[in-house]
Amino acid sequence: MYGSIAAIGAGLAVLGAGIGIGQIGGKAVEGIARNPEASGKITTTMIIAAALIEGVALFGVVIGLLGGTPA
Amino acid sequence: MDLVLPDFGLLFWTGLVFCSLLFLLAKFAWKPILSAVNERGNSIAEALELAEKTREEMKTLKAENDQILKVAKAERDEILKDAKQTSNAMIESAKEKSKEEAQKIVDAARDSIRSEKAAAMAELKTHVAAISLEIAEKVVRTELSSDEKQKALASNLASDINMN
Amino acid sequence: MKKALTYFIIALVFSVTSFAVMANDHKEESQEEKEFDVSEMIMHHVKDAHEWHLWGPEHGGTSIYLPVILKTDEGIETFSSSHLYHGELVHIGENHYYKGTGPAEGFAMFHEKIYELDEHGMLHFEDGHVHGNVKPMDFSITKNVTSLFIGSFLVFILMFSCARFYKKNGAVAPRGIAKFLEPLILFVQDDIAKANINEKKYKKFVPFLLTVFFFIWINNLLGLIPIFPGSANLTGNISVTFFLACLTLIIILVNGNKNYWGHIFAPPGVPKALLPIMIPIEIVGIFTKPFALMIRLFANITAGHIIILALISIIFINKNVAWGALSVPMALFISVLELLVAALQAYLFAMLSALFIGAAVEEAHH
Numbered sequence: 001m002y003g004s005i006a007a008i009g010a011g012l013a014v015l016g017a018g019i020g021i022g023q024i025g026g027k028a029v030e031g032i033a034r035n036p037e038a039s040g041k042i043t044t045t046m047i048i049a050a051a052l053i054e055g056v057a058l059f060g061v062v063i064g065l066l067g068g069t070p071a
Numbered sequence: 072m073d074l075v076l077p078d079f080g081l082l083f084w085t086g087l088v089f090c091s092l093l094f095l096l097a098k099f100a101w102k103p104i105l106s107a108v109n110e111r112g113n114s115i116a117e118a119l120e121l122a123e124k125t126r127e128e129m130k131t132l133k134a135e136n137d138q139i140l141k142v143a144k145a146e147r148d149e150i151l152k153d154a155k156q157t158s159n160a161m162i163e164s165a166k167e168k169s170k171e172e173a174q175k176i177v178d179a180a181r182d183s184i185r186s187e188k189a190a191a192m193a194e195l196k197t198h199v200a201a202i203s204l205e206i207a208e209k210v211v212r213t214e215l216s217s218d219e220k221q222k223a224l225a226s227n228l229a230s231d232i233n234m235n
Numbered sequence: 236m237k238k239a240l241t242y243f244i245i246a247l248v249f250s251v252t253s254f255a256v257m258a259n260d261h262k263e264e265s266q267e268e269k270e271f272d273v274s275e276m277i278m279h280h281v282k283d284a285h286e287w288h289l290w291g292p293e294h295g296g297t298s299i300y301l302p303v304i305l306k307t308d309e310g311i312e313t314f315s316s317s318h319l320y321h322g323e324l325v326h327i328g329e330n331h332y333y334k335g336t337g338p339a340e341g342f343a344m345f346h347e348k349i350y351e352l353d354e355h356g357m358l359h360f361e362d363g364h365v366h367g368n369v370k371p372m373d374f375s376i377t378k379n380v381t382s383l384f385i386g387s388f389l390v391f392i393l394m395f396s397c398a399r400f401y402k403k404n405g406a407v408a409p410r411g412i413a414k415f416l417e418p419l420i421l422f423v424q425d426d427i428a429k430a431n432i433n434e435k436k437y438k439k440f441v442p443f444l445l446t447v448f449f450f451i452w453i454n455n456l457l458g459l460i461p462i463f464p465g466s467a468n469l470t471g472n473i474s475v476t477f478f479l480a481c482l483t484l485i486i487i488l489v490n491g492n493k494n495y496w497g498h499i500f501a502p503p504g505v506p507k508a509l510l511p512i513m514i515p516i517e518i519v520g521i522f523t524k525p526f527a528l529m530i531r532l533f534a535n536i537t538a539g540h541i542i543i544l545a546l547i548s549i550i551f552i553n554k555n556v557a558w559g560a561l562s563v564p565m566a567l568f569i570s571v572l573e574l575l576v577a578a579l580q581a582y583l584f585a586m587l588s589a590l591f592i593g594a595a596v597e598e599a600h601h
Contacts, residue, residue, distance in 0.1 A: 047579075047582075048583075051531065052527065054531065055530055055534070056527075058530065077473050077477045078283065078472075079372060080372070080375055081379055081383075081472060081475065084374070084376075085383060085474060085478040085479075086478055088383050088384065088387050089387070089450065092387045092390065092391060092450065093442065096394055096446050101394075101442045103401050103402055104398050104401055104416075104420060105424065107405070108417060111407070114406060
């Protein structure tokens, strides 16, 4: 039971990050479509923003995994 | 939980190895690589600049050449035009002169012909006058050879006067 | 290149598979009643070890026994880890640990942690943890430390041969190894350092960023190789990422200028009344940035290892080779994805470090 609750937590963390990164990717594509010359800058910014979200999400996943693992 | 707790031994070795790697690479790798690459980049940029400059120079040189060529062409055209004009004028004047000459010759010829003709006419007139006199003498001789003929003539003349 | 990659991936899948098969066989032989424990197997592979297991069953197979270096109260003790792994296996309740023999007399290893035995030659447990035994400082050349040596040596050899090419040939068009590395080095210099740090100051930080980038990248790739020179989870170890993040933090703190500190202790345009709230937030902000760097690299790489191992484990959970038709292609897919992640995380670490350093040295422009 212990492990499965942790897995739900990890799943929730991934859900949030998925929505966030999806938004970033979508908006970046919109931005590039509007202004194709700025695609390089947009891509860099997008990767950084996605990485920041992903860092938080992975933190959640790690906590979830730790909860699921008997130390 | 020990998955997320730093382990002192590994931390120590990481520090040691990473710092020495940073030092060694900075000294033996990054410095020569970056200086070589940047130097090459600079030399390429310089070469490009030089090429651009040369191209610019070539452009101006070409423009100058074109200018000179244009001027020379114009000059040549001018000379040709002058020469043509002169020759034309010469031909024209020659023609004029020859025409005049011809006119003169023709005039002279005409004058002489006229004078010849006049002389001939004068001579002809004298001859014709002499011949006419002779003929008139002969006619008068025949006409006035008898009395009737003299009377007829006189009446003829008289009728003519009456008619008038 | 494509072919080599394919071979690499095939080798990867097969070696992971065969390795796991042997481990599993052995377990079933020795402890028939014990179920195959996925999380224990995965944690065992993700964590550090004092031996480098090559092939064969988990104990009694072929391993490289790495030197153990301990700093105890009496001084420094050095012995081979085989004296622990081939020592006496002691069971106390649920827990079992190795009691060292020979030169390792007086030490015991429980879950890869070395403790001093008490006067009765025992370890004491409380709640599944060792309690009351002295834990000497462990400076052992563990699996990760060995991997660290190999990876760093590789990075050094690569870069040194690249540098030698330029020394020999001068500033010419690159060939061979330099042709491969030069675009990457230029990428770090121009797109990571120059793009994020002030034009006049970026030169000072390029060596650090380059070293971090290549160190992380090469070690990430080494971690993806499932056989000897690789397979250690070095960049997925919190100690390593902690050190790298600390280095970034130190560079930021040392190079932070008046403008940077001004934004922390006297944020412009913030009412005086808010300062007691803002200053602590800003101070926490100094530490959260490198903290995020540390967690990101650690979690990404560890998660990659865990996913690959978990997918391969599907076969052993179901005890049926036919599941390989599902798990092997999936593990292959994740392995290829991990190749991308290996490069991406190296890029991100260098990129975000450059970004934070750039913010710290930025001149005021009001």
